[in-house]
Amino acid sequence: KKVGFIFDLDGVIVDTAKYHYLAWRKLANELGFEFSKEQNELFKGVSRKRCLEILLDIGKIKATQEQFDTWMIDKNVDYLAYIEKMDAKEILPDVPRVLEYLKKKNIPIALGSASKNARPILEKVNLVSYFDSIVDGNSVTKAKPDPEVFLIAANNLGVNASSCIVFEDAVAGIQAANSAKMTSIGIGDSDILDEASYNFKDFTEISDSFLESLLSKKSK
């Protein structure tokens, strides 16, 4: 059976989670409240709109539609300023090795990200050419933990959902992969990502032999 790999972007390929955090914290501070790193965990993998809803809940702020729309734009303008100077140095350790390994074996690879900024980021870090399909926040109507983004990716790759393997750093992303019946690999804190099929701190822990065994298991 044909096997496919799906990578989340933020926090998996590049460490943009810190820039999202800085931009949301700036908005929170401007609105007069604090926003902690712990609270930011809930924002991982979650759409921009949903993030703002959660942020306003935290700050107990009721917004008009107009304010809501303005703050969404403000946050993204700040985020874009943070990522403006991004380059290949911001690719997380060993991500290129794993992409290269899969590419050499002709395994189809997709991006499955909630971000509307996914494509420009992949371009900045020069990784676009590895991806057979890029599914991002512009292509989906339902945000993670809904499996839509990963199901579209599997479909684009021409691979059955159950033959896909997903790398994710967000709880919502692991849940999305699990409900798509895909193999989920948590990248980050295994206590937070305890619903994943496998857990690794980062890609340096993912050996070629692990990938090999996963491939032979999934292709049966």
Ligand code: BG6
């Ligand atoms: C996800 C991030 O990849 O994209 C979330 O983990 C973010 O934190 C979401 O909110 C949407 O990103 P963007 O770039 O469209 O605001």
Ligand code: MG
């Ligand atoms: Mg992520």
